[in-house]
Amino acid sequence: MKLLLWALVVLAILWLLRGKKSAGSPAAAGSAPDKGMETMIQCAQCGVYLPASESIVTSSGSVYCSEEHRLRNAS
Ligand SMILES: [Zn+2]
Known part of the structure; x- marks a missing residue:
């Protein structure tokens, strides 16, 4: 027991x-x-959201998803 x-x-x-x-x-x-809490930022050219680590930031502070969009917005 x-x-x-x-x-x-x-x-x-x-x-x-x-x-x-x-x-x-x-x-x-x-x-x-x-x-997943990585800062998401918006491309100044196309408006897509992407992780900050994958973004391209210009000296003026603009953020782009790709080199192409950075050049497109610069011209
Ligand atoms: Zn873009």
Whole structure:
């Protein structure tokens, strides 16, 4: 009979640990959207949105999606 109680206690502990793990996974998954949180900027020529790391920024501060659009807007 005592063995059954211990089995229940162990099961309860395992269940609680699982609950904590599942509660922690959203925090781990929360780091994934951070990658998508990269600043999105708009091309001054065509208006398309693109990550800041892929953009072309001129010395005057204008932002373009491609070298082609930078040249097109400059002329
Ligand atoms: Zn563009």
